[in-house]
Amino acid sequence: MKLIHYIGIALLVLVAFQSCKKDETQARLHPTESVKAAALTLDKNNLTLSKATANDTVLLLNLVQPDFGYQAAVTNVIQFGRKGDNFKTVKEVVIPNGHSAIGFTGYELNSYLLALGVPTGEASDFDIRLKSSINAKIAPVFSTISGLKASPYASTSYLYAIGAYEDWVEANAESLISPTSNGIYSGIIYFPEGKLTFKLTPERNWSNSYGETEPGKIVYNGGQDIKAPRTGNLELEVNTTANTIIFKDHSWGVIGSATPKGWDADTDMKYDNANQVWKLTVNLTAGAIKFRKNHEWGTNFGGANGNLVAGGADIAVANAGTYDIILDLNANTYTLTKK
Missing domain, CATH: 2.60.40.3620 (Immunoglobulin-like)
Known part of the structure; x- marks a missing residue:
């Protein structure tokens, strides 16, 4: 009987010990304990960006991985913000898994900084930090902030x-x-x-x-x-x-007595994305046309001699035939070319 009694006590102690070990493991999962944020360093803190260095690596960031207190897949994201804005407006760039460094070309960095709404051709101050997370249930941790002064350039x-x-x-x-x-x-x-x-x-x-x-x-x-x-x-x-x-x-069409649908409805044009003009090939009769936006009279153009006038007079079509029509709203012109 004593042997059975001792065995029972031993089992209770073992269960209690295992429970404590489990509690210790769970405690280490808590986001406020045993978590060490990543460290981030920049190879330079002052830059003047230009088109001449657009394809060069102009900034190198090195990082030391964070420690959440246990093994887990970590997602690291570089955050760019304006100095003093407390990252209210932020541009984020994901670092590929397993990388301890990431380099940015002049073009990439210029785009990221301009996304924050800063002017071109003059120096602005930026804050850069690393956001590290493992899942939605555990709060992310952030590195200390590194400062960068840079002058972006105007680009398309x-x-x-x-x-x-x-x-x-x-x-x-x-x-x-x-x-x-x-x-x-x-x-x-x-x-x-x-x-x-x-x-x-x-x-x-x-x-x-x-x-x-x-x-x-x-x-x-x-x-x-x-x-x-x-x-x-x-x-x-x-x-x-x-x-x-x-x-x-966002559509433009022609309407008028010379068009297939008369003054009752628009004949839609097609946008030429590469040249940023609207085009249409259509059979016209002798009469008149105007250009309308979104099938409404709120925005319409008339004109004469290839020049557009907002709300202007009807455009005359002298002879019936098949026409190539081009509407250029950037140059404020139109062409009617009879085929």
Whole structure:
């Protein structure tokens, strides 16, 4: 009986010991205990960026991995913010797994800094830190902040929409333009019936891309195909800082007694993305035409002799025939060329 009694006591002690060990392990999972943030260092703290060094590595960041108190896959993200803004507006760049250093070309760094809304041609101060996380349940940890003074330069950057509307041919992808590389891109694309899906890429290839996580939300190198909300001409506005995409109605058409639908409805034009003009080949009769935006009279152009006038007089068409029409809203001109 004594032997059984001693064995029982031993088992209780063992269970209690194992329970304590388990509690110790759980305690180490707590985000406020035994967590050591990553360390981040920059190889320089003052830069003047230029187009001449756009393809050179201009900034190198080195990091020491964080320690969460146990083995886990860590996601590290570089955060760029304006000095003193406390990262309210932030540009994030994911560091590939296993890397202890990351270099940025002049073009890349220039784009990231301009995304924060700073002026070009003059020095601005930035804060840079590393955000480390393992999952949504554990709070991320941040490195100490490193300072950078840099002068971005004015530049134009592009995104490309590879998709069903152009049969997924990379070379034929239409472009979205950011005139100042501030992370906000816009462009107009025509989506035919049943061909609404696409992805956005920094180059006309699949090395990197933006997909959709939900309507209006995009993610870098992830997500599903983005889907336009309807057929027709749509203006896309993409913000790669906020990771959003907005679709707006944006179409131009001709209307008038010379057009196939008369004054009752527009004959829609198609946007030439590469040349940023609107085009249409159509049979016209002798009569008159005007140009309208979004099938409404709120924005319309008339004119004469190839010059557009907002709300101006009807444009005369002297002879019936097939015409190539070009509407250039940048130059404020139009052409009617009889074939």
